[in-house]
Amino acid sequence: MPPAPLTLPTPTLLDRTIMAVAPEYAARRYRARVAMTFAGQYAGAKSNKTALKAWRTFAGSADADALGDLPALRARSRDLRRNNPIAAGAGRTGRAHTVGAGLAVRSTINRDILGLSVEQANAWERKTETLFDLWARSKSCDVSMKQNFYQLQGLIFDAVWDSGDCLILRRKPKTAAVVPLALSVIEADRIATPTDKQADPDVRSGVRVDDDGMAVAFYVLHDHPGDFVSQTAFDYTEVQAYGKNSGERMALHVYQKHRPYQTRGVPELAPIIEILKQLDRYSEAEIMAAVVSSFFTVFLKTNDNSSLPSGESVPGMSTGADEVVMGPGSVMSIGSDEDVVTANPGRSNSNFDAFFSAIVRQIGVALGIPYELLIMHFTASYTASRAAIEIATKFFAERRDWIVSDLCDPVYEWFVSTAILSGLIEAPGFFESPARRAAWLGTNWIPPTGLVLDPVKEWEGDKAGIDLGATTLEEVTLKRTGGDWKAKTEQRSREHAARVAVRLEPPVLGVKPEPAERREPAPRDTKRK
Template sequence: MNPIDRVVSFFSPEAGYKRLRARAGAAQLMNFDAASRGRRTYGWKAPGSSADAAAYGHRGRLRNLSRDMIRNRPYAARGRDVVVANVVGEGIAPSIRMEGTATDEPDKARLQHYLQHLLTQDADALGEYDLFEMQGIVMSTVFADGEVLARRRMRNPRLDPHLRLPYQVELIEADYLDPTVQSHGENLVIEGIEYGPTGAIEAYHLYNEHPGAVQNRKALTSTRVHWSDILHIRRFDRAGQLRGVPWLAPVMMTLGELGDYQEAQILKQRMAALMAVILEWDDGAKRPANAGAGLEELAPGAVVNLPAGAKPNFTDPPKIDGYDEFMRRGLGMVAMGLGISYESLAGDLKGVNFSSGRMGRMEMDRLIRMWQRNLMIGQFCRGMERWFREGLAMTGEALPAFTMDWTPPRRILVDPTKEIPAMVKEVEAGLNSRQRTQRELGRDPDTIRAERAQDAQADKASGLEPVASQGGLAVDSNKDDDDEGD
């Protein structure tokens, strides 16, 4: 009974009994131990904040901590590189697909001409990155900062005649968002992002320069940029979420503790590598001024004279125990928090065979494909495609309807000798299409088809025999003849 129950029971025993009975009944209905409040759940934080409010006011610090970890902690940098290399790799390649005959080849050639605007440095406002380099930077920044912005900069064709399309793209960090703006008309502005009456993003308020630059060339001012000129790339984890957080956020504490543990073990190892000598003097022995001279430079095979009455005692350095197991467990937690395999994070292939390696890759590949589809293709690539189509309309040239496909990078096979025959059997059994399989391997079906036709034509012109097929796999017919002759 708490003090209130005692007071109520004193003045009204019946009311006090009802309170105790109701509390006892509620305790019986409490089936979730995690929802209880007591010693076991002491210190647990469970605020009921919305998706974006959970990091409100802390995104800047989270970004700075994440960047510092990537700069100074090797496993954080390795996690970033693994995610970027698998999601983007050599680049998510765009391709133009038109439904038509050979008479449409001139139209396709014109579209390919304009597509070079994306595939060259002309697309970058700084003139340094092409589309594939932009993809790598976008994915790297999303991992480190949780979000990144791409801004469309319109160009005057008369001033920039070398551009195929009248716009360029500028990649900017979330630091450019002006948090001092609170409103715009009736719209609410939170951390530099303007939300309309329905809660959708309507505009971004961006600084003219990075506020953390070494030296700002001019005073910081912000400009309102309509949402159609901004691509906001981030990962969505909750309903209604519109902002992102660094991917290292769930594992920052673990990474920091692992780093501290490593430094302590390194110091301990340095101590263990030292051969320290303690001089023990007999009672009444006379100690010279240069006692122990030469011991500070003790080397293998050295002979050092000790004064009378002194005996050398070598220290017993500490031993390093349990380091590998502790680091494996810790790095396993970090890998799980990032959604990648332990082997890819730590580079440790001890005890890995084909089955275990493939099973680890299967879980990681599911997440990689999800990030490719939802994050890179769904947000950045589709946004670049929208700007590409709008740029074509600005040229005034009449172009036919087309479809733009995005092909992710080639998936690394654990054992090609086993996986490729399985893919061939899937296609032959009708469980998968050939072009889908080719795209899963990071190859463009139209390019493969054109190159195969070129190869066949070149082989025929050179008098080479065609390549036969056995069991779905291509083999050289001449090799079969030689084997039969043997």
């Protein structure tokens, strides 16, 4: 069927009047009208369609679209996290597979730029990693002395998931520490615009930005605005994002950016808050219906007044003057002039599971968590379950890269600079040359180990990848078990030597294993043959 021909707009009375007076101007005006009429051909942008007539949108900036809704979004996201099973499970799943028990650092300095030998680079990396791990495992790295750095990573992930963003301040520890560095985690609600700054266009929801949208200062409340006990909840402190003299970063604003010039983060559950709440209400209604359906109440009719008084139940049931309460196994007595009626409310919604699963799949799509992983129920084939895990791994890796970029790498930079100033490590040119500074700060953060559905198949695949040169022992170790592959190799060598010594394993060809125990040499035969 050929497409319908385009219909040009009919000249109006005003068009015809102008045409008679100024034909050239009228022609330009008419051409402009035609161009505007056929400027766009996207059906989704039309307002004359029935499905789209009531759909009114506003093309606001990133801040105009989000800042006014953030308080309500945060409160509702936290309520869902506390009370909704799907929201709570999604948050725990995202945290477990993004940061797990905490991302550990592996230093990977650029020895070519720094002019170091392999031995010198390895020695520096090992020393720095050890010092950082000592600092990260101590609770002195937390200004509140409640968590170590690995635990703080999970706390910060949860704060950003629920609230959209949080602020990390560089502080000094309150007790002796490996290096004089501590972190202070500020919840999103405490970053707010002071009353006297409300008219300042450069202050966006507690963040002062420059002309390029870069955050230059933060206004931080002394206490959470929802803390009813605090007397200083509305007192502010202005925190500079960068030191005025040193230029060093003093605060980390951790959040995922989805649009240019986006000043504040949006909670992860924001697109699905309504659907989660509606599903929660639907589930509660079905649970209540199932409970009511389990009740079976019998009303007894008697011909005399020797039985229980009318409207009274057997022990265990409570009724009022005008109220009859149903319950499991309840027996109610009624008046002699009334008939016997059994109350057995039956209700079975066979569509609940299908509907619930369909909605949860939509929730999983919005959060980047496959349905099987979201509900922790793997009933499909190995191939399908494996594909779901691989897809989820990509989403988790994306979130992990953001955590590393906004939190882990900057904190590691704070640690290295503080350790240098404290004389614990040496890094020539660190403060003088940006290129050498970046070369000293190369890192690789060890992710949580992945899920293994069929260990035999997956380890065989890893071995094939190593044999082909497509992957390395280090990559496989990080993906499967975590830890340091070099340390595991050394441990495996010692174990092999011990098992060879007691003849539980054959020796490796061409390698003489070191005996597990030093044996006394056999006595020499001094007799002459």
